[in-house]
Amino acid sequence: MGDLDYRHLFAASPAPFLVVAPDAPRFTIREVNSAYLAATGRTRDALIGRGIFEAFPDNPDDADATGVANLRASLERALATKQPDVMPVQKYDIPRPGGGFEERWWDPVNTPVLNESGEVTTLIHHVTDVTSLRRTERALGESEARWREVFERMGEGFEIDEMILGPDGRVVDFHYVDVNAAWERQSGFPREMVIGRRATEVFPPEETAFWVPLFGQVAQTGEPAHIERYFPPAQRWLEVLAYRLEAGRVAVLLRDVTERHLAEDALRRSQAEAERQRRLYEAILNNTPDLAYIFDLGHRFIYANEGLLRTWGRSWDEAIGKTCLELGYPDWHAAVHDREIEQVIASRQPIRGQVPFTGTFGRRIYDYIFVPVLGADGQVEAVAGTTRDVTEQQQIEAALRESQARLTAALSAAKMASWRWDPVEDRIAFSATAPEVFGLLPGATLESSAAGQSLLHPEDAGRHRALVRDAAERGAAWHTEFRIIRPRDGKVAWLEERASAERDVTTGELRMTGLVWDITERKEAEERQRLLSREVDHRAKNALAVVQSALRLTRAEDLPSYVQAVTGRVSALARAQTLLAEDQWHGADLQALLEGELAPFIGADHRVVLDGPRVVVPAHAAQPIAMAVHELATNAVKYGALSVPSGRVTALWRLEGGPARTLYLRWTETGGPPVASPPSRHGFGSRVLEGTVRRQLGGTVSRVWEQAGLVCTIEVPLDRHAAALGAGSDVAAAD
Numbered sequence: 001m002g003d004l005d006y007r008h009l010f011a012a013s014p015a016p017f018l019v020v021a022p023d024a025p026r027f028t029i030r031e032v033n034s035a036y037l038a039a040t041g042r043t044r045d046a047l048i049g050r051g052i053f054e055a056f057p058d059n060p061d062d063a064d065a066t067g068v069a070n071l072r073a074s075l076e077r078a079l080a081t082k083q084p085d086v087m088p089v090q091k092y093d094i095p096r097p098g099g100g101f102e103e104r105w106w107d108p109v110n111t112p113v114l115n116e117s118g119e120v121t122t123l124i125h126h127v128t129d130v131t132s133l134r135r136t137e138r139a140l141g142e143s144e145a146r147w148r149e150v151f152e153r154m155g156e157g158f159e160i161d162e163m164i165l166g167p168d169g170r171v172v173d174f175h176y177v178d179v180n181a182a183w184e185r186q187s188g189f190p191r192e193m194v195i196g197r198r199a200t201e202v203f204p205p206e207e208t209a210f211w212v213p214l215f216g217q218v219a220q221t222g223e224p225a226h227i228e229r230y231f232p233p234a235q236r237w238l239e240v241l242a243y244r245l246e247a248g249r250v251a252v253l254l255r256d257v258t259e260r261h262l263a264e265d266a267l268r269r270s271q272a273e274a275e276r277q278r279r280l281y282e283a284i285l286n287n288t289p290d291l292a293y294i295f296d297l298g299h300r301f302i303y304a305n306e307g308l309l310r311t312w313g314r315s316w317d318e319a320i321g322k323t324c325l326e327l328g329y330p331d332w333h334a335a336v337h338d339r340e341i342e343q344v345i346a347s348r349q350p351i352r353g354q355v356p357f358t359g360t361f362g363r364r365i366y367d368y369i370f371v372p373v374l375g376a377d378g379q380v381e382a383v384a385g386t387t388r389d390v391t392e393q394q395q396i397e398a399a400l401r402e403s404q405a406r407l408t409a410a411l412s413a414a415k416m417a418s419w420r421w422d423p424v425e426d427r428i429a430f431s432a433t434a435p436e437v438f439g440l441l442p443g444a445t446l447e448s449s450a451a452g453q454s455l456l457h458p459e460d461a462g463r464h465r466a467l468v469r470d471a472a473e474r475g476a477a478w479h480t481e482f483r484i485i486r487p488r489d490g491k492v493a494w495l496e497e498r499a500s501a502e503r504d505v506t507t508g509e510l511r512m513t514g515l516v517w518d519i520t521e522r523k524e525a526e527e528r529q530r531l532l533s534r535e536v537d538h539r540a541k542n543a544l545a546v547v548q549s550a551l552r553l554t555r556a557e558d559l560p561s562y563v564q565a566v567t568g569r570v571s572a573l574a575r576a577q578t579l580l581a582e583d584q585w586h587g588a589d590l591q592a593l594l595e596g597e598l599a600p601f602i603g604a605d606h607r608v609v610l611d612g613p614r615v616v617v618p619a620h621a622a623q624p625i626a627m628a629v630h631e632l633a634t635n636a637v638k639y640g641a642l643s644v645p646s647g648r649v650t651a652l653w654r655l656e657g658g659p660a661r662t663l664y665l666r667w668t669e670t671g672g673p674p675v676a677s678p679p680s681r682h683g684f685g686s687r688v689l690e691g692t693v694r695r696q697l698g699g700t701v702s703r704v705w706e707q708a709g710l711v712c713t714i715e716v717p718l719d720r721h722a723a724a725l726g727a728g729s730d731v732a733a734a735d
Contacts, residue, residue, distance in 0.1 A: 018125040026051040059093035059101040067092030105134040155406035157183035157254030171216025188234035291387035311359040416517035423472040439486025457483035587616040612653035624692035641672035669709030
């Protein structure tokens with residue numbers, strides 16, 4: 001096999017390659033293969049001899065574009081290290097031949113080519129186009145977000161539970177994986193109280209004793225469970241459908257059926273209030289489709305029309321003279337009618353009710369009335385009744401009530417209102433939740449788009465009116481966010497709105513429908529998040545600057561000593577950071593700072609004495625003071641009072657008033673090695689004291705080496721104005 005023609009291989013390679021000169025920062029394009037030209041839509045003449053960033057600049061319409069900066073940094077790293085540099089996936093738009101830019105995502109690798117002397121002679125830029133993969137990932141993310149929105153907005157409560165098994169493999173508990181907003185409303189428990197927690201940690205034993213075995217059976221057998229049960233913690237009746245989602249997990253659908261149970265109770269109570277005044281022959285209509293009958297005073301049927309006999313599936317002889325119980329009525333049903341008959345007899349008043357009954361036509365819902373039949377003497381001789389099948393009517397009414405209730409509840413819970421607008425007449429009809437969403441005054445309504453637009457914030461009014469006008473003219477949908485000024489309290493609220501258009505198939509007239517909901521809390525949360533991010537960034541930079549200075553200035557005879565010194569100084573910063581975080585960055589307790597640095601020497605032998613009033617050191621001063629105290633403590637342990645068993649340290653402080661609120665801290669060492677004279681040189685600890693106390697905090701520090709030991713006095717103004725004296729400084733000022 002002869003020598004390979006590498007130039008031919010390079011040109012024919014299906015992988016995109018670009019060869020550039022190591023002439024940073026220009027990086028002139030020397031060679032390009034066909035695959036690269038195909039991937040970028042460029043020609044060879046348009047690239048050879050040009051700088052790579054001249055040929056492929058950032059997209060000027062993308063303010064966040066970083067392709068040029070990232071690629072330049074990678075090429076410079078490869079040039080400096082003489083090693084391949086693998087970049088993460090990059091967004092680097094490329095120019096279109098006809099103008100403008102096309103969005104593209106790349107997976108780049110930059111490899112240096114070295115000569116025999118080890119010098120970089122060429123850089124090979126290899127890319128893989130991953131734009132399609134990126135778009136697919138984005139589409140999947142958007143799809144998941146849409147399904148999550150459905151989960152949150154569905155009217156039924158929904159929970160996902162993961163079973164917890166005992167040593168014997170039986171389900172002993174479960175914890176909540178996720179719940180939706182409707183579940184919160186129906187259970188009465190906020191999601192943050194339950195997600196990730198065990199059921200036995202949230203609900204009382206009498207409830208978990210029922211639900212844990214039920215859900216455990218569903219998880220282990222795969223058989224769904226469908227029940228209705230009163231739920232005391234929420235004081236609601238719930239319809240529950242549980243089914244196995246996957247191994248060890250159960251999905252539970254909750255529907256609030258309290259209203260239905262209350263309605264049934266109300267219907268039963270209404271039986272005692274019914275009034276009927278018809279006599280026997282007027283009450284019975286032989287040709288009516290209703291069921292007609294008569295009870296004697298012993299609760300026995302003495303008459304039943306043909307409709308009732310067919311419902312029972314019995315003949316006249318089989319039915320007449322028997323009670324409800326003898327005719328096969330359920331015990332509870334017969335008992336209800338017995339009580340009602342007695343009530344009619346005693347009160348001489350009709351009674352009406354509604355009850356389910358299973359006969360030859362299956363289970364049906366019947367509306368019935370019992371009326372007293374009075375004799376000539378005014379006494380009750382019998383009780384007559386008529387019954388009508390209202391099954392279909394009940395189903396329709398119940399479905400309408402349930403549908404309306406779900407819609408109203410969902411809109412109210414989501415702070416959302418629906419509307420329908422006739423642009424020609426400028427008539428708009430809002431749902432009942434509109435006054436809450438728009439913050440209207442009591443009794444006020446919005447009956448036209450002009451009325452709604454009158455609430456717009458001045459800065460958003462022009463844009464929103466133009467959007468609505470354009471949509472009405474073109475019959476187009478819209479999705480927008482805008483601010484209003486609520487009439488009820490004069491406050492600004494953020495709203496989000498989606499609208500769609502449809503035309504009447506007969507007249508062709510345009511009708512628009514839409515949803516509008518309150519997103520004020522989301523907007524406020526986003527603003528808080530931005531502020532928090534800036535604050536975290538600021539504090540992190542300060543902390544890193546302090547650590548950088550400590551690392552740069554620490555001196556030691558060997559590596560273990562260096563590690564010990566750096567660790568101690570960083571630990572002092574960490575302890576102060578912890579105290580500040582515990583108080584949400586309002587400040588740190590001075591005594592706690594001191595105890596943190598002197599903890600090993602605080603005990604029964606009284607080697608360390610701390611005395612002073614409670615002082616909360618402001619956040620800007622906590623870490624500098626902690627560093628200063630750490631250096632004093634470190635010096636005392638190495639050379640001063642704490643280096644011998646008989647030594648003592650006394651730290652006394654006081655706080656004086658006035659505009660600056662000055663802290664006075666006196667550090668006194670006694671019983672240590674005798675001090676013949678002040679030290680001849682100042683180390684890092686001395687520079688930290690000067691840098692933190694004087695330059696960073698605008699205070700003063702004095703050190704006196706008495707024969708008994710060091711006496712150090714620190715004065716620090718604690719107010720924010722004093723902190724401004726050191727603005728822009730940090731421990732690095734100790735340099």
